[in-house]
Amino acid sequence: MIVTLGDQQSDLALQADVCVIGSGAGGAVAAAELAEGGRSVVLLEQGPHWTAADFSQREDEMLPRLFEEGGLRQTRDGAIQILQGRSVGGSTVHNLCYCLRTPDAILRMWRKEHGLAELTPEALAPSFARVEQGLKVKPIRKDEVNALNRLVRRGADSLGYSGFVTKHNREGCVQSGYCLLGCSYDAKQSMLITYVPRADAAGARIYAGARVERIEADGGRVKRVFGHGVSPAGEVRGSFEVSAKAVVLAAGAVNSPDLLLRSGLANGSGQVGANLHLHPSVIATGFFDEEIHAYRGIPQSYYIDEFIDLERDPHSGYVLMPIIAFPALTAAMTPGFGRAHSALMRDYAKTAGLLVLLHDRTSGRVASGGSQAKPRIDYALEARDAEQIAEGLVHCAEVLFAAGARRVLIPYQPEPLLLERGDDLTEITRRGAAQGQLTTASTHPQSTCRMGADPRRSVVGPWGECHEVEGLFVADMGVFPTSLGAPPQITTAMFGDRTAHHILEHWKRFET
Amino acid sequence: MSGPRHDDSWRRLTRRAFLRNAGLTASLVALAQLRVAPAALAAAEGVAGPSVLSPQSAEILTQIVERMVDSEDPRAPAVRETRTLAAIEGVLGQLDPALTSDVPFALGLFEWGPFVFDLTFSRFTQMTPAEQDESIRCWMNSRLELRRLAYAALRNLAFIGYYSQDGTWPEIGYQGPLLRGRAGA
Numbered sequence: 001m002i003v004t005l006g007d008q009q010s011d012l013a014l015q016a017d018v019c020v021i022g023s024g025a026g027g028a029v030a031a032a033e034l035a036e037g038g039r040s041v042v043l044l045e046q047g048p049h050w051t052a053a054d055f056s057q058r059e060d061e062m063l064p065r066l067f068e069e070g071g072l073r074q075t076r077d078g079a080i081q082i083l084q085g086r087s088v089g090g091s092t093v094h095n096l097c098y099c100l101r102t103p104d105a106i107l108r109m110w111r112k113e114h115g116l117a118e119l120t121p122e123a124l125a126p127s128f129a130r131v132e133q134g135l136k137v138k139p140i141r142k143d144e145v146n147a148l149n150r151l152v153r154r155g156a157d158s159l160g161y162s163g164f165v166t167k168h169n170r171e172g173c174v175q176s177g178y179c180l181l182g183c184s185y186d187a188k189q190s191m192l193i194t195y196v197p198r199a200d201a202a203g204a205r206i207y208a209g210a211r212v213e214r215i216e217a218d219g220g221r222v223k224r225v226f227g228h229g230v231s232p233a234g235e236v237r238g239s240f241e242v243s244a245k246a247v248v249l250a251a252g253a254v255n256s257p258d259l260l261l262r263s264g265l266a267n268g269s270g271q272v273g274a275n276l277h278l279h280p281s282v283i284a285t286g287f288f289d290e291e292i293h294a295y296r297g298i299p300q301s302y303y304i305d306e307f308i309d310l311e312r313d314p315h316s317g318y319v320l321m322p323i324i325a326f327p328a329l330t331a332a333m334t335p336g337f338g339r340a341h342s343a344l345m346r347d348y349a350k351t352a353g354l355l356v357l358l359h360d361r362t363s364g365r366v367a368s369g370g371s372q373a374k375p376r377i378d379y380a381l382e383a384r385d386a387e388q389i390a391e392g393l394v395h396c397a398e399v400l401f402a403a404g405a406r407r408v409l410i411p412y413q414p415e416p417l418l419l420e421r422g423d424d425l426t427e428i429t430r431r432g433a434a435q436g437q438l439t440t441a442s443t444h445p446q447s448t449c450r451m452g453a454d455p456r457r458s459v460v461g462p463w464g465e466c467h468e469v470e471g472l473f474v475a476d477m478g479v480f481p482t483s484l485g486a487p488p489q490i491t492t493a494m495f496g497d498r499t500a501h502h503i504l505e506h507w508k509r510f511e512t
Numbered sequence: 513m514s515g516p517r518h519d520d521s522w523r524r525l526t527r528r529a530f531l532r533n534a535g536l537t538a539s540l541v542a543l544a545q546l547r548v549a550p551a552a553l554a555a556a557e558g559v560a561g562p563s564v565l566s567p568q569s570a571e572i573l574t575q576i577v578e579r580m581v582d583s584e585d586p587r588a589p590a591v592r593e594t595r596t597l598a599a600i601e602g603v604l605g606q607l608d609p610a611l612t613s614d615v616p617f618a619l620g621l622f623e624w625g626p627f628v629f630d631l632t633f634s635r636f637t638q639m640t641p642a643e644q645d646e647s648i649r650c651w652m653n654s655r656l657e658l659r660r661l662a663y664a665a666l667r668n669l670a671f672i673g674y675y676s677q678d679g680t681w682p683e684i685g686y687q688g689p690l691l692r693g694r695a696g697a
Contacts, residue, residue, distance in 0.1 A: 331674070337579070345683075
């Protein structure tokens with residue numbers, strides 16, 4: 001049973017072997033594995049508990065329910081919108097289900113440059129296998145590739161660009177297309193319907209609306225977790241306290257460092273909150289003659305990897321992914337106003353989006369906003385990364401034109417660049433892609449509690465345990481030593497699984 | 513929802529926080545609440561017009577929305593025939609008061625901007641549609657960050673409010689949710 005603390009005024013004091021903070025891809029997996037391994041577990045989720053019955057397929061209702069800060073989270077300069085999940089299941093409730101393992105070249109780089117000798121494909125294979133089984137990962141069938149993705153593939157193929165149809169974690173998908181707004185059919189195998197119920201069945205006590213405000217350590221060991229219940233409307237309820245022998249922090253790469261900083265823990269290196277990567281993304285929109293209705297069907301299945309060669313350079317590159325948005329968000333993200341804007345909107349059903357997702361070298365920082373304030377996120381796109389985004393947008397335009405688009409929109413602010421077939425695409429690189437020039441978003445903040453062998457350069461060691469606090473683990477995207485350069489769901493879940501099994505195997509150390 | 517708010521806060525020119533925050537990302541916050549409590553409540557109670565904004569601010573906002581979504585297509589619903597403004601008020605009613613208290617400020621800036629910034633001897637609501645478009649363009653391209661941010665904030669509110677209306681979907685070819693018949697949807 002999931003208890004909603006946002007409904008309760010009374011104070012709560014709990015004891016557990018392990019307290020897990022956050023129910024997304026890392027936390028839910030850790031909680032289930034630990035509970036099934038025989039440990040008593042308390043799982044705390046700040047956001048509400050929504051279910052399929054709440055997922056109305058309306059963007060005006062669902063976006064605020066599912067996202068941190070109601071969708072307001074952004075870099076401090078307002079240039080990059082940051083979309084992270086905030087409900088039971090975390091970002092897995094709204095993600096689009098790309099399922100890729102950590103690239104071997106990235107693991108090799110993490111071993112070489114961050115001293116993480118343990119991170120070999122062979123050593124991680126059992127964790128990958130477990131989470132892929134737990135999430136029912138399977139190839140997307142040919143007949144499940146929707147019109148948007150078929151069209152993008154057609155464009156990429158005609159240009160000879162490398163790409164492939166990925167795996168996904170859906171079962172019995174009805175292809176409604178509303179994955180972004182939560183699956184109304186419980187077909188998406190998000191944490192909400194997989195690992196969270198498993199944790200529940202294994203006896204974990206699960207609390208939604210549980211905002212953790214402080215972690216306490218004593219004598220170099222983690223001791224307790226403190227916080228308050230919070231209603232979906234943000235009203236503060238009763239307090240809670242969880243005493244635990246181990247704590248797994250999996251609140252995401254913004255909230256986890258914020259919590260560590262507020263708690264004054266694990267930051268002797270000064271690395272907590274540092275090294276932020278965002279996978280910044282910009283969407284190019286193609287306008288076609290025929291109706292596509294890109295919002296129907298599985299939103300993302302094709303993946304263009306032509307422009308990322310991690311074997312050659314594990315630190316840079318970008319991938320291209322098909323993308324959709326619903327009308328209100330599309331209107332807001334399309335620059336301009338008035339008749340020109342309305343004319344673009346009139347072609348909504350004939351549009352196809354293709355985004356550049358950058359494997360960024362730029363390094364930002366998350367700083368604590370204090371006990372109640374929001375975390376501050378600073379990120380200034382480096383020139384070489386901006387060049388890559390501009391180059392990526394050129395290739396997006398190429399692919400869309402090759403697929404048959406008659407026009408392509410590049411979302412420069414305040415007025416878009418509209419390219420006609422035959423136009424010189426280098427206009428994009430001439431204008432550039434400096435921060436603030438283009439409508440930009442991030443769904444993959446990472447690396448703010450990075451893993452490494454050297455305590456001077458990292459926050460957690462090779463198994464996710466904080467160098468400075470025994471029994472305090474981090475198991476979310478924050479532990480990635482660098483930008484991942486790939487969709488992160490499976491890597492994050494793998495770290496959750498691996499952390500849990502490490503705790504189980506070494507439990508005597510925490511018990512004493 | 514609280515009662516009407518004072519409408520003179522636009523005179524305080526130091527409030528940049530709202531305008532900064534309500535740029536690109538205000539779209540999602542706005543999206544968030546259009547059909548949640550305030551808008552739904554307003555519909556259920558048969559509330560005819562806006563209540564968060566003063567009539568003067570509501571008129572300025574309505575005219576801004578009309579120019580933002582202006583369409584040549586006769587099928588496009590007129591702003592005043594939709595519940596766009598009620599939806600925007602629903603958004604505002606759900607946002608942090610630290611942000612929404614600056615909406616009248618931003619609207620006041622828009623109303624008097626032509627006179628203050630552009631040396632045009634007319635208020636926004638007294639202009640012709642073509643003049644209003646030109647005025648908005650001045651905000652959009654202004655060298656003053658404050659004006660560009662005000663443009664971005666009001667623009668996003670306008671689009672979120674308008675394109676969340678089911679009546680606008682046929683014009684753009686959006687077929688809408690598949691769960692329309694479901695209770696609560």
